[in-house]
Amino acid sequence: MNTKKKGQKKETECSNLLKTKGYKIVFKGRTVKQGNFWVGTDFADLFDVIGILGTHWIFVSVKHYQKSGKFQQHQQDINEFATKHGLSGMSFELWLWHKPDYEGSGKNKHYNKGNFEIISIL
Numbered sequence: 001m002n003t004k005k006k007g008q009k010k011e012t013e014c015s016n017l018l019k020t021k022g023y024k025i026v027f028k029g030r031t032v033k034q035g036n037f038w039v040g041t042d043f044a045d046l047f048d049v050i051g052i053l054g055t056h057w058i059f060v061s062v063k064h065y066q067k068s069g070k071f072q073q074h075q076q077d078i079n080e081f082a083t084k085h086g087l088s089g090m091s092f093e094l095w096l097w098h099k100p101d102y103e104g105s106g107k108n109k110h111y112n113k114g115n116f117e118i119i120s121i122l
Helices: 003-020 071-085
Strands: 024-028 030-034 037-041 049-053 056-064 090-098 101-103 110-112 115-121
Touching: 003 024, 003 030, 003 037, 003 049, 003 056, 003 090, 056 071, 071 090, 071 115
Parallel strands: 056 090
Antiparallel strands: 024 049, 030 037, 049 056, 090 115, 101 110
8 A cells, every 4th residue: 555545544534533523524635646646635735634513623634653753843834833823713633643563572562553643732
């Protein structure tokens, strides 16, 4: 599975989790092919999913966790966007996907399920 499809799958999982909490999804990022290139469309080039619950808006960016820490710059960009454009009743979150893996060795080896780490910004 290529990285674009992995990202789309996690974005869909995120929007489904928000729907189960009662949010109405008003925006979901898309990836379209233009010629030989795949182009992603995100809101403000930051957010993959936007949902509304009553008068509360939630802006979510979904990323795969990498030990290189590339998400930290993205987190800072979201923080700048939130301070500049955020209003009361809006929340901004970064959802980091930690893939499933094994931890430990020998008798102490155990399986960690994949999960989202949710980082609230502002």
